[in-house]
Amino acid sequence: MSSESWVEPCLHTGHRRGTQQTMDDQGQSDEKKKSSLFSDELQVMEIRHEHGTEIQREKNKETRRRRRVKPTDGTLPVSISVVEKDIDRRPEEPRGPGPFFFFGGKNGASIVVSYCESRGWQRIYDKTRTDYKLKWCETKSPATYYRFRAGYQLLYQIPNNKVLTTKIGLLNSLREYDRVSSKINYGHGNRRMKLEDFCPITFRMDMKDEREAFFNESSSDKYSMWICKPTGLNQGRGIFLLRPEDITAYREKLQYTTEQQSNRKPNRKSPYNAPQARIVQRYIQNPLLLKGRKFDVRSYFLIACTQPYMVFFRHGYIRLTCNPYDPNSDNITAHLTNQYMQKKNPLYSFLKEETVWSMEHFNAYINETYMLPKGLPKDWALGPFTKRMQHIIMHCFQAVKAKLDCKLGYFDLIGCDFLIDEDFKNQEFSHQLGEERKMNQPIQLRYPTCVSVHV
Numbered sequence: 001m002s003s004e005s006w007v008e009p010c011l012h013t014g015h016r017r018g019t020q021q022t023m024d025d026q027g028q029s030d031e032k033k034k035s036s037l038f039s040d041e042l043q044v045m046e047i048r049h050e051h052g053t054e055i056q057r058e059k060n061k062e063t064r065r066r067r068r069v070k071p072t073d074g075t076l077p078v079s080i081s082v083v084e085k086d087i088d089r090r091p092e093e094p095r096g097p098g099p100f101f102f103f104g105g106k107n108g109a110s111i112v113v114s115y116c117e118s119r120g121w122q123r124i125y126d127k128t129r130t131d132y133k134l135k136w137c138e139t140k141s142p143a144t145y146y147r148f149r150a151g152y153q154l155l156y157q158i159p160n161n162k163v164l165t166t167k168i169g170l171l172n173s174l175r176e177y178d179r180v181s182s183k184i185n186y187g188h189g190n191r192r193m194k195l196e197d198f199c200p201i202t203f204r205m206d207m208k209d210e211r212e213a214f215f216n217e218s219s220s221d222k223y224s225m226w227i228c229k230p231t232g233l234n235q236g237r238g239i240f241l242l243r244p245e246d247i248t249a250y251r252e253k254l255q256y257t258t259e260q261q262s263n264r265k266p267n268r269k270s271p272y273n274a275p276q277a278r279i280v281q282r283y284i285q286n287p288l289l290l291k292g293r294k295f296d297v298r299s300y301f302l303i304a305c306t307q308p309y310m311v312f313f314r315h316g317y318i319r320l321t322c323n324p325y326d327p328n329s330d331n332i333t334a335h336l337t338n339q340y341m342q343k344k345n346p347l348y349s350f351l352k353e354e355t356v357w358s359m360e361h362f363n364a365y366i367n368e369t370y371m372l373p374k375g376l377p378k379d380w381a382l383g384p385f386t387k388r389m390q391h392i393i394m395h396c397f398q399a400v401k402a403k404l405d406c407k408l409g410y411f412d413l414i415g416c417d418f419l420i421d422e423d424f425k426n427q428e429f430s431h432q433l434g435e436e437r438k439m440n441q442p443i444q445l446r447y448p449t450c451v452s453v454h455v
Contacts, residue, residue, distance in 0.1 A: 093129075094122040100131060105138035112136055150307075150407040158306065158412045164400045165414060167279050168231040171202060177399035193395045205278040211254065214280055218247045225283040225327070227335075232277070235340035239332070241283065283335075285327045288420040290357070290365060292324040296337045297362075297418040301393050306406040311397060313390050316415070318357035322347045374424060389418055 094100065101116045102124050103109055113123060116134065124132060130147050136156040137144065145159050162169045174195050186192050203214035205228070218226065222244050230238040242250055287294050298316035303309070319337040322345040326334055333345045342348050342355050357365075363381035370376055377384060393416055 091125070093124055093126055096122075098122060098131065099133035100124045100129070101134040101136070102127060102129070102132050103136045107138055148407070148409065150409050153409050154411060155409055156411060156413070158303065158410045159405045161404065161412055161414075162232075163403045164396065166231050167229055168204060168206075168277055170396065170400075171204070171279065173399040173403065174199070174396065177395075193391065198392050198395075200282040200284065202279055202281045205254065205280055215247065215251055218242075218244070225285055226280050227283045228278055228280045230278050236332070236336040236338050237340075238278075239336060241332070241335065242280065284419060284421055286422045287325065288422050288424065289325055290318070290320060290362075293320045293322075294325040294335070294337060295320040295357075297359075297389070297420070299389055299393070299416045299418065301397070301414045301416050303397075303404075303410075303412045303414070305408070306404060306410045307408040309401060309406075313393060315359045315386070317359065318362045320355050320357065321345075322351045322355060370424075376424065380424075385420075389416070392416075392418075 099121050100123070101121045103113055103116075104127060117123065121133065127137070127141075128143075130149075132153060134154040134156075135144065140157055140159065144155065148155050163173050164170055178195050181192050184192075201217070203217075204210045205214070214226075218224070224244070226242040226247075228240055228242055228250075289295075295318050297318055300314045300316050302312040302314065304312060319339065319342075321334055321337055322342055323329075323331070323334050329335070333341050339355065345351075348355070359381065363379055366376065366381050367378060371378060371380065
């Protein structure tokens with residue numbers, strides 16, 4: 001989701017044909033003055049044809065050619081207004097020994113850019129340059145990895161991180177890791193972590209056998225709610241709840257969609273006739289509440305190095321809903337805690353400061369409200385709960401570390417979300433994809449302050 005884009009050049013002709021060439025002297029003078037003002041920045045292309053059809057044909061050819069060849073340095077002829085705007089907006093590319101860094105996109109820009117500049121690094125804006133020390137892009141490009149120089153450069157996002165950062169990718173990795181781990185003898189008294197210890201029952205809707213298993217499970221349980229999530233989106237987009245009365249209609253919709261796709265001929269854009277990749281999970285209807293509102297805990301997992309592996313954990317913050325929790329509410333903002341969804345709530349402008357808590361605030365609230373009634377140790381949030389989060393993250397990392405592409409200089413920063421039920425159990429966990437993750441709150445990129453998780 002990179003914010004980088006290139007502007008298609010516009011074709012300018014310096015002469016008109018037919019009756020347009022009979023302009024009065026004043027009009028020709030104005031046209032010459034206007035052309036001379038920008039002669040240093042634009043290459044005026046003159047095309048003379050006797051017939052209008054030939055002119056149009058040449059314009060179409062030129063347009064197609066320029067669409068195929070994207071500008072790399074912003075110097076190709078573009079429209080006058082775009083040139084002026086681009087010159088005003090884009091600083092001059094720095095040259096010299098560097099070090100240089102490239103940041104593409106807007107997500108987290110103020111954090112990363114200010115940190116690099118505080119260290120004396122110079123920002124470059126040409127994404128095709130290869131003389132960078134650090135490159136941080138929201139959208140992955142094959143060309144970036146092809147030109148990467150291991151051991152000399154730092155590159156944000158491990159190429160195949162989707163085995164860890166998408167819902168289906170992580171689910172498959174954890175299931176496979178569970179199958180392998182179940183065959184290992186851990187010795188007496190050593191219990192291995194299982195997927196069901198921190199993840200509610202989950203089904204893949206793009207797999208026929210799992211779809212049928214879900215509908216069988218839901219038909220035998222008339223009281224549970226389910227939550228349906230697309231595998232590769234973030235910020236709550238595409239998520240909806242499935243109540244018992246919704247199951248039949250959802251099944252019919254899936255069957256219709258599957259039939260339509262199976263009858264459709266494959267093409268280059270969608271070669272695979274398969275239902276949209278989604279998962280369905282049992283919804284946690286009894287979450288722990290803070291002042292009556294639903295919340296989750298955002299933490300961060302940094303893969304600082306892949307050769308050898310070096311990983312860190314860092315606290316994030318607490319995300320709360322604006323409205324009090326009501327499991328029967330049809331308002332999706334009552335069920336999803338992220339800021340993107342909460343901004344849609346009419347109360348957000350008044351309650352914005354109350355939708356984010358620090359971990360210290362959360363810890364103090366748990367001590368005051370739940371420590372005695374629930375028999376919790378003091379500082380449960382910063383002690384046992386933090387260790388539990390690290391344990392779960394470590395389990396997920398162990399499930400994928402053999403699959404990740406490893407080169408010296410690859411690194412990744414991943415947001416991890418934890419939901420706690422009223423019995424103080426971690427009942428739901430999810431990772432946020434690198435290019436899809438949103439850093440709504442500042443984090444300090446000082447590695448010594450992180451808690452090391454040893455591999």
